[in-house]
Amino acid sequence: MTQQMATPLTADHTHLLHGLNADQQTAVTTIEGPVLVVAGPGSGKTRVLTHRIAYLIEACQVPPERILAVTFTNKAAREMRERIGRLLGDGAAEGLVMGTFHSFGARLLRQNPGLVADRLGILPNFVIYDDADQLAMAKQAIINVGLDPKQVAPRRMLSRISAAKALLLEPAEFEASVETYDDEVVARVYREYQRLLRRSNAVDFDDLLGLPIRLFDEAPSLLERYQERFLHILVDEYQDTNRVQYVLVAALAAKHRNLFVVGDPDQSIYGWRQADIRNILDFEREFPDAKRIHLELNYRSTRRIVEAADLVIRENTQRIDRRLRTENEDGEPIVIQELSDQNHEATWIRDRIARLIQQHGLSPDDFAVMYRTTAQSRVIEQAFRNSSIPYRVVGGVRFYDRKEIKDVLAVLRLLHNPADEVSLSRVIENMPIGRGLGPKAIEAIRSWAVLNGRPLLDGFIALADPSAFADAPDLSGSTKAAAAKLGSLFATLRSDAERLTLSELFDRIVDRTGYEASFDREDEEAMERWANVLELRNDLAEYDVLPPGEALPTYLEQVSLITDIDSLDKANQGGVTLITLHSAKGLEFPVVFIAGVEEGLLPISRAIEMEFSDPMPLEEERRLFYVGITRAQKLLFITCATTRLVYGQYQTSVPSRFLASLPRAETNTRSARLPRARGSTGLIERTRRGSGTSWQSPAIPREEPAPVAAPKPPTPPSYRVGQRVFHPKFGEGVILEVSDRRDDQEVAVMFKRHGQKRLIASLAPLEVLDD
């Protein structure tokens, strides 16, 4: 074995092992050969990873640039880097390669532009298409092969294509494996989709994983270089990797074989994204000399929470049997609460949070509300909006997914890659500069572009500046003028881009495209959207320090790989976190609410439908619930609604079968409808329900679980209509209305300067001025 892998020479690396238990220490110091760590939730897996990297660098003298660490999100990578920095001191980990599979793939392609162009036919200025771009492309592909996007769902095509790519099947190979007529349709669409993608000089997310492998196939010496380089490879969240990711990792690790993977099969929740749980279950078969280490001691949660999680996950059949343990205190009972509908659910959660903040000195940051579908976030967000509790929504409509943001980004992308057809269509459809141009015009210019072997945008420029090209697309009249105008604008912007900073470029773009002027200053919503556009300017300005030629590509790369969870700590700091169960993986909070724990939602209806033909999706739903439970450190609340608004109609809901696994003795439950002991199906409606209004959430205040950290609960002040009050932020006001809400009050106050506000009595720092 190589010299770099020698055992530590100097003795004093105890600080790197300090505070770790025996299993964790083994995981940190077992540095040779393949290692599989099966780590339960809260068992200190991030600590193990960071300490191991620090140990490799400091104790084993492995140069940081020879370590590759793959994480699930960029945020995880960033945090880990910080923690390593703290262990080793600044700069000691300089050169460490750490990021997601996708960012690693993108980086690899960017770093080998010559080979990529030569062997894969992709030019260095390629763009990465996001979900919406891919959808647009799939739709176009369906139309191009003579099918109707209304009958052949683009979404479904995309997921089939993605599945094919996850198995490294190219269109030709997929065609060879066609079995049904539907497969044949997919094959045709896939082929066309891929053709359009390459014509736009674009790659999709799956390509970021698949193309590096193809590149290695085409250029074995490149693979050898990477194999030689990475002495140690670490992979986090290994249970959520797919086939391509496995192939990539196995290829890179083939030489030195120091592959360290960490995961928890019980937290595998990305099967729908082709994550292949076999990667972790079969690790030892793939690497027979692998050492396996189990981390089962939970440091995160109370005993009640850990045991509840264990009981829930035990019901799954497809798993390695093991038992979660903890030495933590019992903690409080888990509260299960049924509410009459989704609005009551939301306000109940909000009010409970308000009370906990008020009575137990907790901060809004300590709370998370989790749900299965993003649609659920709306009502919950609404409830918080009507309160003074700060909150933030993770997921949902992301900043970079907003239409107005994508519009401006489309111009930037087009400047970077003039072949980008999705972005060009976007600009034409949404910006004033596109007026007078339709599909007809684009088609005429495209035929010119294809004939001349030029990117689409050049056709527009040829019309604007006939001297630059031998001929021009065949257009006339107003269409020609409109196309020429767009062409001339882009010619100008392109030269601007070479010398201006991104924020200066931004100013020109919104001015010259007429985009800024298209926002109606009288229209409040339009102004809000314009404010978002200006926010994008701030974002761009962060790259102004880079030289003009470099800033744009760097920025675009960063944007296409960023996710909402990545910006979780950057954007609007503080507040209650509203988050999907999927996004919550890897996070932890003192107090967790899981909302909508109902049949059809968790488990989701699609998993129920196929329960008997394929039980895997249902088991994945259960794992999702398990992930949610195990995010909680101290307090766990689970809610469900009796009726729920679905597509604008109220539907009766049945509490989730998963609740049957929870021990009644350890929970605080009122509803008789909740599934009882294990074994009982628990999903058949057992209680008679009337119109849906017959059931009311208990109005009587119940015994509260004892405080987390127990300061005495101050009595909430009592307010009267007409009282004059003072608020530190809103100033002086008069109480208009007082309404009781369970054990608290809500007051409507008319402030002199800030208008009417609704405040929670116990929360708002109101001072009574006269009585």
Add this chain to the structure above:
DNA sequence: GAATGCATGGTTTTT
């Protein structure tokens, strides 16, 4: 070719 109004159908999760 663009603005307005109606019908339709869609919600699982995300790098």
Add this chain to the structure above:
DNA sequence: CCATGCATTC
């Protein structure tokens, strides 16, 4: 309920 897409109108 909502957003999107299409048809109708000018």
